[in-house]
Amino acid sequence: MSNRLDSHGGIVIWASFAMAFILSMIPMSEAIEIYRPQWVTLILIYWCLALPHRVGIFTGWFIGFLLDIHMGSILGQHALALATIAYLSYRLHIRIRLYPLVQQSLIILLLVTLSQMMLLWISGIINQAPGDWSYWLPSLTSMLVWPWVFYLMRGIRRIYGVN
């Protein structure tokens, strides 16, 4: 692992995660809040697909851990879900990269739904599960915003030469 390559654009990656965190914290009215896409998950998937040698399971786990602290959820809940998502995107990254954008979005729907399902299971085990269909809306909105996230992040990655 050469030092020069490693330091290349690490800041950009962390800044993008910070941005995703801020987007998921910004106060919104209750009516829109349930549609909020899972920004952090999306950014994590993007980096796992684009730079699987740099962002992987450990990053996913740590990001999820921070998300747990922010959300006040039980420590390890988001960490487990995001580590799993990072693992899956890492395993499938070569395949997903080749898909057209629409098909990619469908994969994103699957991945985000899976992460939400894991969160739901864990909440269920500790008796705090939200029993509401609107719980799944963020998966749908995440799928819808994926193309924009993808183009935006690709642009950022190329401008700053993150590799």
Next chain:
Amino acid sequence: MMVLSIIMMTADHRSNMLNGVRSLFSLVIYPLQTIASTPNNMGLWFNEQMNSHQSLIAENESHRTENLLLKAQLQKFTSLQAENIRLRSLLKSSRKLSDQMLIAETIAVDLDPYKRQIVINKGQLNGVYAGQPILDSHGIMGQIIHPGIPSSTAILITDPSHAIPVQVNRNGLRTVLYGTGAANLLEVQNLPNNADIELGDLLITSGLGGRFPEGYPVAIVMNIKRDPGQPFAQIIAEASAHLEQSREVLLVIAKVKPEVEHGTTKQNAEPANKKSEGLNNHE
């Protein structure tokens, strides 16, 4: 990673071993939360700046009158308090101490939409501890669950996993109020159909359980359904505190810090005294 997560979740759920880790890493999250709340704060600041001189004078005037009224009421209150202490000492019972408060501001960030939690800008640096009750000028809001270093997370009384021991102000009937997860709504689950509770009854903290100070308003009964086929009445109450709007909150400083085992144990602790109170209701 998976095993580590599962171990961590178990540890966090069952004990308070990870509270230190949580408050340490909340230092990382705090700057992000501050940034996320800036648009909101700027909006408020802008509003304040745009207020005209006249409206400020008018506001000042109304505050002055309100202050005068409150002071007048307070005069009566002091003498009543003195009388109360005297009577209590005659009865040789313990007297109530007045509570000290710490003012904190909420940080405008959204947390999990299926929980009712808020973030405030005071933490362990200011002596905030887990289980500390928070309230606004209208009533009890909730309690601290995760005290961080510069900021803390508090659970509102409307969170579905929260329960608070209360009594009816009119007749002292004790019960437990549970959060529903819906904004401002709470429910009483364990009062029998023939319990003496009416629409518009004020529910105040009973002080049982030792977590919340006694005598603060919590909620007002807004709907009672008595179904003869059901053992318990369905009672819905609306929180007195402005849970979704309050920007300034007050933290009650206890004279003696309660020995708090864990944030989630309140779910075990309070339903436990719910049972005993459920029995007491028949007295």
